Amino acid sequence: MNANKRATHTDWIDPDDAPELTDEFFEQAxxxxxxxxxxxxxPKAGSPKLALTVxxxxxxxxxxxxxxxxxxxxxxxxxxDWLKTHSPA
Known part of the structure; x- marks a missing residue:
């Protein structure tokens, strides 16, 4: 697995000193x-719109x-709606 770029700095060495895992921690995980x-x-749209200058x-x-x-x-x-009854050409 790739290293998490936003990993938090740990100030502890002993696992017993590790901070408590809160709901906020799991929401951000x-x-x-x-x-x-x-x-x-x-989610990504099935047919995304195009950005144009018109x-x-x-x-x-x-x-x-x-x-x-x-x-x-x-x-x-x-x-x-217009395209339903007209040809763009």
Missing amino acids: DEYVGDKRVRRGR RYDAEVVEAFRATGKGWQTRMNAALK
Whole structure:
């Protein structure tokens, strides 16, 4: 197993002097199944989105922004809906 880069410094030599293992310690610990580390956080998306630089007319962006939080998701949904009935070419 690879050495943990975030390993804590030990000030003790005798195992009886080792600090008590708290819930906080176990919450921060890496978890393994066999030799494979279990990744924390959000799982990778099956179809991740692409980061692009795109230029739209100001009135289009303002109209979507006026709808509030999540406007980019709604703009993406509107473009997907448009693709159902139109060819991008």
